[in-house]
Amino acid sequence: MGLFHMRDELLKLHVADMGEEEVAALREALAGGWLTRGPRTTRFEQELGRYVGAEQMLGTNSCTAALHLGLSVAGIGPGDEVIVPAQTFAASANVVVHCGARPVLADVRPDTHTIDPGHVAELITERTRAIIPVHFAGTPADLDELAELADKHGLFLMEDCAHAIEAQYRGRPVGVGGCPATRFAAYSFYTTKNLITGEGGMLACRTPEDRQRAQVLGLHGMSADAWQRYSSAGGGGFRLYDIIAAGYKYNMFDLQAALGLAQLAKLDANWERRRERVAQYNELIAGVEGVTPLAYPAYVKPAYHIYLVRLDPALLKAAPVATDGAPHASPVRDGVINALRRRQVEAYVHYICLSETEFYRRLLGTDDKTTPVAADLARRSITLPLFPTMAPADVEYVVAMLKEALSEICG
Ligand SMILES: Cc1ncc(COP(=O)(O)O)c(C=O)c1O
Structure with a gap:
C-alpha cells in the first residue's frame, strides 16, 4: 500500500x-x-x-x-x-x-x-x-x-x-x-x-x-x-x-x-474547484506510465465535467481478466476498474461505443469497425472521481491507487 x-x-x-x-x-x-x-x-x-x-x-x-x-x-x-x-x-x-x-x-x-x-x-x-x-x-x-x-x-x-x-x-x-x-x-x-x-x-x-x-x-x-x-x-x-x-x-x-x-449561484465556484482538481490530476498522471489524460485544445474553456485517462494500447495486451463476454468488454480496462474498486476508488466507463451496443448493432448494422477510434477509446478509457468538494488528498489517493491497480493488472 x-x-x-x-x-x-x-x-x-x-x-x-x-x-x-x-x-x-x-x-x-x-x-x-x-x-x-x-x-x-x-x-x-x-x-x-x-x-x-x-x-x-x-x-x-x-x-x-x-x-x-x-x-x-x-x-x-x-x-x-x-x-x-x-x-x-x-x-x-x-x-x-x-x-x-x-x-x-x-x-x-x-x-x-x-x-x-x-x-x-x-x-x-x-x-x-x-x-x-x-x-x-x-x-x-x-x-x-x-x-x-x-x-x-x-x-x-x-x-x-x-x-x-x-x-x-x-x-x-x-x-x-x-x-x-x-x-x-x-x-x-x-x-x-x-x-x-x-x-x-x-x-x-x-x-x-x-x-x-x-x-x-x-x-x-x-x-x-x-x-x-x-x-x-x-x-x-x-x-x-x-x-x-x-x-x-x-x-x-x-x-x-x-x-x-441555488446551484447556478455556485456554478462558477464549483467549476473553479473542478479545474483545480483536474490540473492536479494532470500533473500527477504525467508521472504514471501507461496512461494519458484527455487533451484540452488551447482555444477552448473546458467545463471539466469528468476526468478520464486512456490506457496505452500496449497495456491491453496484458494477461486477460475474466469478463462478461460482451463485444465491447475490455478485460484489462475492466480489471483495472475492479482493482481500483478493491482499493476504495469508484471508477467507470464513459462511454461504451454506441456502434457496438446490442441495439445499434441490430438497428444500424454497425460494429467496432464503423467508428474504429471511438471503439478503441472506449476499450481504453477509465473515468476517475471528480467533483467540486473533492479534496487534493483524494486526487493523490486516486493516482496512487491507479499506479497500484495498473501494476496489479498489467504487471
Ligand atoms: C452526453 C449526454 N447527453 C444526454 C444525456 C441525457 O441527460 P438526462 O439524463 O438529463 O436526460 C446525458 C446524461 O447523462 C449525457 O451525458
Whole structure:
C-alpha cells in the first residue's frame, strides 16, 4: 500500500454539492404552495439563459426530453438522418430513433473524444438533416468546422451540452449563444452533472417560434401551461386552452427550478474547484506510465465535467481478466476498474461505443469497425472521481491507487 493507507470508505465517482442554500430554496418553494412549472422555472430559464448567452430557454424534466423536443420541433421524422458521435451517452442517439429517424454514428477525435468533422463530412447524404455535436467531458466539439458543413449542406446543429454548461469555444459560449448554425442546445441537470436538480434539463432555442413550439409540444400539446391557465399572475384572467398536437409531458417544475437557481449561484465556484482538481490530476498522471489524460485544445474553456485517462494500447495486451463476454468488454480496462474498486476508488466507463451496443448493432448494422477510434477509446478509457468538494488528498489517493491497480493488472 506504500505511503497510502486504504480508505475505509469508497471514494465515489461523483458527489453532489448540496448544502444549506439548496435546502432553503426547496423549503421556500414548498411553502409557496405551487410545485409544478411556475415563476421559479421562468426565473431559472432567464438566469441560465443569461449565463449561456441565449434568450429562448425552456425548462424540461431531462436533457433527453430537451433533445427529443428539439428534433420534434424541427420536424425530424422517418426518412431523415441525424449524425451523432459514437462516443456519447445513449440518449444523444436514442432521441433520433424516438422521432422515427435514423441516427448515423460518426467517429471521434482521439485526443478529445469529440465528433470528428472529417468523418461527419463523409457521412452526409441527401437525407441528412442535422448534426448533434456532444461536448464530451465538457470539451467543446469543433463547432466552426461543423457549422461550415451545416451551412454548406443546409443542416442545423443541435448541441448536446449535457456536460458543458460553462464551456466556451473560441471565446464564445457553447450553444445557441455562440454558434450561428446551432438551432437548439440541450443541457442536463442530472445528479452527476455540473449543475444539479436531481433530474432536469433545458432546451435553448434560436428563435421564439421554436421555443413556443417546444413549450406546447412539451406539455401535452396544450396551447397554454397550467400557470397561465389557473393563475391570474400568469396572464390575467381565465384562459381557455386548446390541444394543438399530441404532445409529451416534459416540463420542468418549480422544485427543480428552485434547486437549479441555488446551484447556478455556485456554478462558477464549483467549476473553479473542478479545474483545480483536474490540473492536479494532470500533473500527477504525467508521472504514471501507461496512461494519458484527455487533451484540452488551447482555444477552448473546458467545463471539466469528468476526468478520464486512456490506457496505452500496449497495456491491453496484458494477461486477460475474466469478463462478461460482451463485444465491447475490455478485460484489462475492466480489471483495472475492479482493482481500483478493491482499493476504495469508484471508477467507470464513459462511454461504451454506441456502434457496438446490442441495439445499434441490430438497428444500424454497425460494429467496432464503423467508428474504429471511438471503439478503441472506449476499450481504453477509465473515468476517475471528480467533483467540486473533492479534496487534493483524494486526487493523490486516486493516482496512487491507479499506479497500484495498473501494476496489479498489467504487471
Ligand atoms: C452526453 C449526454 N447527453 C444526454 C444525456 C441525457 O441527460 P438526462 O439524463 O438529463 O436526460 C446525458 C446524461 O447523462 C449525457 O451525458
